[in-house]
Amino acid sequence: MGARRSGAVVAGVLSLLVLCLTGYGWTQYNNLVAGLHTSDALGGDTKSANGDTNILIMGLDSRLDENGNALPQDIYDALHAGDQQDGGNNANVLMLLHVPGDGSKATSLSIPRDDYVDIPGCPDGQCKGKIKQAYGLAFDQKAKQLVNEGGDKSQREQQEREAGRKAEIDTVRQFLGGVPVDHFAEVTLVAFFQIAQVVQPVTVCLNEDTQDSYSGADFHQGRQQINAAQAVAFVRQRRDVVHPQLNFTDLDREVRQQAFISSLAYQLKQGGVFTNPSQLQGILNVAKQNMAVDAGLDLMSFAGQAANLTGGNISFVTLPIVKFGKNTSGEDVNIVDVAQVQGVVRQLIGGTAPAPPSSSAPSSAGSGAQAGQATVDVVNGTSRTGLASTVSHALAAKGYAAGTTSTDPRHVSRTVVYYGSGGSTSASAVAKLLGGVTTEHDSTVPSGHVRVVIGTAFTMPSALAAAGGGTSGGQPSAPPASGGGASGSQPSAPPTSGAAGAPDSSAPPNGLSGGGIPCVK
Template sequence: MSSIGRFRRACYVILRTAWVLVCAAVLVVAGIAWSAVSTISTGVERSHAIAADAPRSASGRNILVMGLTTRLDLHGEPLPADVLRRLQAGESDRGGYNANTLILVHIPASGPAVAMSVPRDNLVPLSSGGEGKVKEAYGRAKVAEEDRLRAAGMADKRQLERAGREAGRRAQVQTVSAFLDQPVDHLVELSLIGFYHIAEGLGGVDVCLKNATEDPLSGADFPAGPQHLDAGQALSFVRQRHGLPGGDLARTRRQQAFLSAVARRLTDPAAVAAMIDMAQRDVVLDAGLDLAELARNLPSEVRFDTLPVEGGAHIGGQDVNRVDPAKVRAKVTELATAPPPPPPNGGVPCVD
């Protein structure tokens, strides 16, 4: 296989694994444009939320991918009005800092990797104390840290935003790690605008729906069957949960379908350039993630699955997922040792 062919295949694997976290790193594998890898390594925001002496996975490597609901940029500034309009996601003060997308990617020493989606409404113990939805760990810790720093005299908005986000990342990593009983070696963070920029940079994505669906809250209005979505439609596609069988769990499968759709577009240098541009604007990686080293040890295949829930409940005015931690942890162990089979014929099936 040519170096370009290896490069494209590696990009496909990586994008299915965790959006764009290391797509540029496979340039190393392909022997192409080391300067582009260097640009990514130095140009992407870095986090120190995972301490250098934190516990590490003994059976490979675990990467936690977090997709935030915030309508703000990396510095806490509102997005331009025209961008908010295209997002169809409300005003800049909506969304908060919930981690609505949580995927633990396990990369073993050998064999296929597995990307395990953690349903966002799972009721779990939070690292800050008490119970809450797993998605809330980030936002609660961010607010608490900013309040503490303001009381101590810090007034600079950007400093508060950065410190608050670092506290949020630490809390989200610790909460997911404790819930799954798995160390988290690395993290990748992407906000709502990142989803949009991915689809925009690629000129849209191709998906397939089992049934026609409409949801004014997300802006979704799609016929059944295969179709091409522009950037705004793609964001509506991954945000929709109302009117779907399975609700939020169906949305989780849509997120997986979106990642696969993006991966299939990475067949030309222009698409890769779009991914690099998006990474520099919208992605945060932990400081310990060595892109070149990771690229050299990537598996040739990544498969998706969703961790189990026991059923729904209504607690404190909120709908939550009841979970059995023992069953969830057993499933994580099972998937880490025996990933699910690949999609039929190597394709991506239609989703709800």
């Protein structure tokens, strides 16, 4: 089983916890803190300015609790994810939650778990690897050091976890260009399941019928209510054994997690869960058992910042990859352009580090002078499902920030790049990438954005399709699903998912917004 059944832990556990505290009071807060696992792994590194807060959420694929103990068999059965022998200590879910101090829209950055990066300190002798592996490598290295020391098993477990946390935090911070990590939260697979048990049923929405025996997913098109076990399958699915044409990949799972957070937060606020003492206590008990946070995180203070997240005041962004590749051992990895990734991060949430030197990543990532200068919004003016997603992802692979995607029911024949004040140069560069299409001024286009309206005559240029990991036909290609151990899990491909409102049926990895129940792949 191994990584084929690797867990997916939703980052919303932290937001949900602090939201619960806003209505639960000081006494309950003290009771929670007394039983919550805390960590000193962050150290005294640089903090965010202007009252901003960056929180790294790490979801472990371990099938154990926070003390390293096995779970009850009925939970393993419900999880459909193996038992204590499966999983490991990889950080299979990595999200950086940026909450601005001025109360403006928060941003959740999803970091694809198979991104091939440098690992600071070379834990266990490995200096490069998938970004998710930093935790497990440092955990294993510490375990080897402690093997002959004896003592309490749970104390050794916590020392090993501390080493893993520090390594993962350092790796993420370096990869993102020195962005401050003010706080962190670590949650396990069972934490997500138990949260879902407390608040079930949860309403989700799918664009297609889909079925997968590996994760246990079996969903129909449209909105539906799911229980806790189905929720685990919803956020873990990365293949479809009945509908292979859907081309599921790891990044589709990233978007599923984002969609679940959005749906859950929306429902909790609408349904009054935050005023239900029984449900609140259940959520807080889960936090005590299967969650760890840094010792400096004042949950009551942060709750004031996080309280508006359930109102949809959050955007979800999946950081770009260049292509799928292999490492020196032949394992599937995501090839990334570090300069491109760090540029996207600086644009979205700022940072402390200067712009990095030119990347050694493949030139297909695209880092010319025009890259990163505009946010590109894409409108699908055709009947081709998912075309806006495909174009958006391809342009993101060329260095542009992906904006919104939508579908115009009034089909148009021409493809046009519209620009507002000062956007002529960026529009011309985008138009060139799209095959030399027309540009036009439109005063309604926001500064720093261009709007691409795709017409029925559009054909994706082969060079642009290759940069986006897809084909000139407009549909991204995906590698075959593959199993493997801790470092050999399947590669990722661009997800296609919808967003709330009037979405394209297949929105780009960077385009999901909170505020409702989005329909996704």
